[in-house]
Every structure is written in C-alpha cells, then in structure tokens.
Amino acid sequence: MTAVLAERIGRAGRPRCRIHRDAELQAWHELLASIEGVEWQRRTVCDEWDVADIAGHLIGQAEDVNQLASFSRRYRKAKRVHPDVPRIDAHMMVQADEHRGTPPAQLRTEFDARWARATQRISTEPGLMRRMSMTFNGFRMNLGYIHDILLARDLWMHRDDVCQALGRPFDAGSYGEELVAQVMYDVIDGPWWGERPAVEVELTGAGGGTYQLGRGTPVGRAAVDAVAYMRTLSGRDDAPVVTGDPVATEAVASCRMPF
Numbered sequence: 740m741t742a743v744l745a746e747r748i749g750r751a752g753r754p755r756c757r758i759h760r761d762a763e764l765q766a767w768h769e770l771l772a773s774i775e776g777v778e779w780q781r782r783t784v785c786d787e788w789d790v791a792d793i794a795g796h797l798i799g800q801a802e803d804v805n806q807l808a809s810f811s812r813r814y815r816k817a818k819r820v821h822p823d824v825p826r827i828d829a830h831m832m833v834q835a836d837e838h839r840g841t842p843p844a845q846l847r848t849e850f851d852a853r854w855a856r857a858t859q860r861i862s863t864e865p866g867l868m869r870r871m872s873m874t875f876n877g878f879r880m881n882l883g884y885i886h887d888i889l890l891a892r893d894l895w896m897h898r899d900d901v902c903q904a905l906g907r908p909f910d911a912g913s914y915g916e917e918l919v920a921q922v923m924y925d926v927i928d929g930p931w932w933g934e935r936p937a938v939e940v941e942l943t944g945a946g947g948g949t950y951q952l953g954r955g956t957p958v959g960r961a962a963v964d965a966v967a968y969m970r971t972l973s974g975r976d977d978a979p980v981v982t983g984d985p986v987a988t989e990a991v992a993s994c995r996m997p998f
Contacts, residue, residue, distance in 0.1 A: 742939040742951035748924040752916065755809040756887035757862050759914050764854050765896065766912060767797070770898060771847045774905070779843055781904040785897075790904055792835040792895050794846045799834025800890060801853035804860055813837075827875055842986050861886040875997055878930070888921055889998070894998055896973055899966060911966060915946035919965050921995075923950045931972075931996035938987035942968055952991070959984030961991045973998035 751759070771794060779791040788796070804812035810830075817829035824832065838846070869883030880889070895911075895918055902909040912918075919942065924934055927950065937953030942965035951957060961983035963971075971979040975996050981988040 742949050742957070743920075743923075746971035748927075750924065751921055752889060753862065754885075754919070756891060757858070759889075759891045759918055759970075760858050760861070760894070761912055762912055763898070764851075764858065766910070767854075767894060767898060768847075768851060770901060771850060774843065776803035776906055783900045783904040784970075785900055788835060789833075790901050790933060791841070791843070791846065792839060792932070793848060793901055794803070795838025795841065796835040797894065797897060798838055798849050798853050799831075800893065801850075801857035803834070804857040804886065805853065833918055849865050861890075874910055878997070881960050888925075892918065892922065892998055896969060896975075899970070901977070909966060915965075916948060919946040919969065920948060920965075922969060923948070923952075926950075926972065926994060927952055929996065931994055933994075935990040935994065936986060938984075940968075940987070940991050952994075957987075959987030959990075963991060969998075972996050 743955070773788060780789050782789050783793060785793060798836065799813070809876070812828050813833045814826070817824075817826060817833045821829035821832050838849075863866060864882075864886070866883075869886070870881055871882045872879045873885070873887075874880075875885070885892075887960055897984050899909045923942075932953050935953055936958045937951060937955040939949065939951050939957045939960040941947070941949045941960070941962040943962055944964045944966065946963070946965040946969075961981050963981040967976065968991070970976040971992065979992055981992045983991075
C-alpha cells in the first residue's frame with residue numbers, strides 16, 4: 740500500500756469535524772448509560788483519575804467552550820491548586836476536581852446537556868474567535884483547531900481509556916480512520932516528528948492506514964496497531980508493540996504529541 744503524505748490527507752473541514760464530534764458524543768451517551776455501580780470508581784491509565792473523573796473532565800471541557808469565563812477561572816485556579824503540574828494539564832485536573840463526587844445520573848445528564856450546547860456553539864462561532872490562540876504544552880494553537888480537532892480527539896481517546904478500565908472492547912467508530920488520519924496529519928506536518936528520519940508506518944486494525952512520517956526517502960518501515968499507536972503518541976503507553984526495521988520502529992515508538 741502506498742504511504743500517504745500530509746498533502747494527501749488535508750485538514751478536515753468544519754462540517755466533517757461536526758460529524759466526528761456528534762458521532763463521538765452519541766457513543767459517549769451510550770457508554771455512560773451502560774456504566775453501573777463500582778465501575779465508576781475503576782482506575783484508568785490517566786494519572787489519578789477514575790472513570791467518573793474522566794466524565795467530569797469532559798463535562799468541564801464542554802463548560803469551558805460554552806463560557807470563556809469558565810476557562811479563564813479554571814486556568815487561574817490550576818496554577819494555584821496544582822502548581823507543580825504543567826498549566827494545561829493542571830487546568831484539566833481542575834475540571835475533574837470540580838465534578839468529583841457528582842452522582843452518576845447527574846454526570847450523564849450534565850454530559851449530554853453541556854456537550855449539546857458546546858457542539859452547537861463550536862459549529863457557529865465566528866471566524867475572529869476561531870483565530871484566537873493559546874499556548875498548549877509549549878505550542879500556540881488557534882481556537883478553531885482546538886475546538887474542531889483536539890476536542891473530538893480527546894473524546895475519542897478518553898472513551899478508549901474508559902473501555903480499557905472497564906475491560907470492554909473499544910469501537911473506534913465508522914469515522915475512526917478519518918480521526919486517526921487527522922492525528923497523522925499533525926505528526927507529519929507539525930513539529931512532533933522533529934529530527935527523526937523519514938519512515939513508512941502501517942497502522943493496522945480499526946482506523947488503520949499507511950503513512951510516511953518525515954520528509955525525504957524513507958529509511959525503513961514499521962507496523963503498529965492504529966488505536967495502540969494513538970495511545971503511544973498521547974503518552975499513555977511508552978512500550979507499544981511495533982514491528983519492522985529497527986530504525987523505523989525506534990522512530991515510530993519514540994514520537995509524542997499533544998492530544
């Protein structure tokens with residue numbers, strides 16, 4: 740299979756991002772409705788968070804979309820409450836902190852209500868607002884990219900976190916390949932690949948595809964499960980099962996980027 744370059748992927752447009760987000764929110768609605776009893780307290784791969792905390796964090800994400808004042812307040816609070824944690828990560832911790840202890844039925848209701856408003860707001864926000872930028876883990880990103888790309892990515896990856904914690908299979912969704920392709924677009928086109936050599940990587944399984952990472956002639960080829968590689972890129976798994984040429988497997992396994 741021919742490896743895909745960044746220009747062949749392209750950035751997903753706003754209408755397509757709405758489809759990704761809506762599909763993911765429906766999947767979350769069904770997942771939250773199925774969680775019972777002590778399952779809410781199952782620990783996840785996310786440091787210090789259980790299943791309920793992830794739901795609280797995601798509700799907080801939607802609240803921060805709906806009211807910029809909410810984001811600003813939490814961002815200030817994050818520095819005070821979690822001073823030793825990178826600021827944006829501390830901000831997410833505050834989101835979870837503020838919803839901790841919320842009864843499951845209320846978590847379900849608030850998740851649906853906050854995200855229904857947030858996704859509509861994202862779809863109609865004016866261009867001037869979308870061009871506003873913020874620093875995320877040392878890199879500046881505009882609000883349109885954060886809302887369209889990163890939030891859908893966060894919902895998708897956290898759903899996998901919860902499924903893993905509950906011992907359930909993860910359904911990448913009918914749009915999974917497109918979402919993974921947007922991640923790979925960022926790896927290819929952004930600063931994340933760095934000085935690593937050009938390689939080809941075959942992402943297998945749900946959401947899979949074949950991509951060239953880095954510019955120039957590839958020096959090797961590697962293969963890894965697509966969902967597993969998203970976990971590696973996001974820093975959730977530092978020991979992925981990558982096969983292929985040693986130089987390619989090392990390059991693929993060592994890359995990280997914001998999720």
